Amino acid sequence: MKILVVSDTHGRLDNFRRVMEMHKPDLLIHCGDIEGQEAEIIEIAGCPVRMVAGNNDYFSDLPGEVEFTAGGQKIWVTHGHHYYVSMSSEYIAQEAMAREVDVAMFGHTHKPCVENRGGLVILNPGSLSYPRQEGREPSYIIMEDDRKGDWHYTIAYLRR
Numbered sequence: 267m268k269i270l271v272v273s274d275t276h277g278r279l280d281n282f283r284r285v286m287e288m289h290k291p292d293l294l295i296h297c298g299d300i301e302g303q304e305a306e307i308i309e310i311a312g313c314p315v316r317m318v319a320g321n322n323d324y325f326s327d328l329p330g331e332v333e334f335t336a337g338g339q340k341i342w343v344t345h346g347h348h349y350y351v352s353m354s355s356e357y358i359a360q361e362a363m364a365r366e367v368d369v370a371m372f373g374h375t376h377k378p379c380v381e382n383r384g385g386l387v388i389l390n391p392g393s394l395s396y397p398r399q400e401g402r403e404p405s406y407i408i409m410e411d412d413r414k415g416d417w418h419y420t421i422a423y424l425r426r
């Protein structure tokens with residue numbers, strides 16, 4: 267199973283479109299800051315989509331957080347702005363442990379990361395539209411299981 271994780275598209279879907287054409291995933295997860303394009307995202311994705319509202323999605327009906335199981339993995343998605351993610355992923359980790367999930371996903375910082383804390387995976391796909399990490403290449407995460415059932419989390423970058 268191939269799961270694509272994206273975030274912080276902020277009203278621009280050109281890079282998102284490229285990424286979806288390249289990968290054709292089984293599931294798409296968007297960690298928020300969509301700015302009104304939920305319907306377009308679902309249409310372009312052409313696969314099941316899970317999205318949460320970000321701090322810029324004021325008029326959205328999307329939930330602030332979602333928890334679900336995909337590919338046997340318990341996943342929790344939040345935009346992250348209520349968990350001080352600009353400081354560190356400490357509060358995300360605490361909440362993820364309390365929820366007993368396998369994977370916690372957030373956005374907001376526009377900087378990609380994958381952390382493994384004793385089996386708990388914490389990840390942020392960065393932003394496809396307004397990257398802020400060094401080099402500033404639009405980023406996303408590919409999550410895939412192998413034949414043994416182990417999951418792999420890869421930060422991918424879009425070259426301009």
Ligand SMILES: [Mn+2]
Binds near residue numbers: 276376
């Ligand atoms: Mn944002």
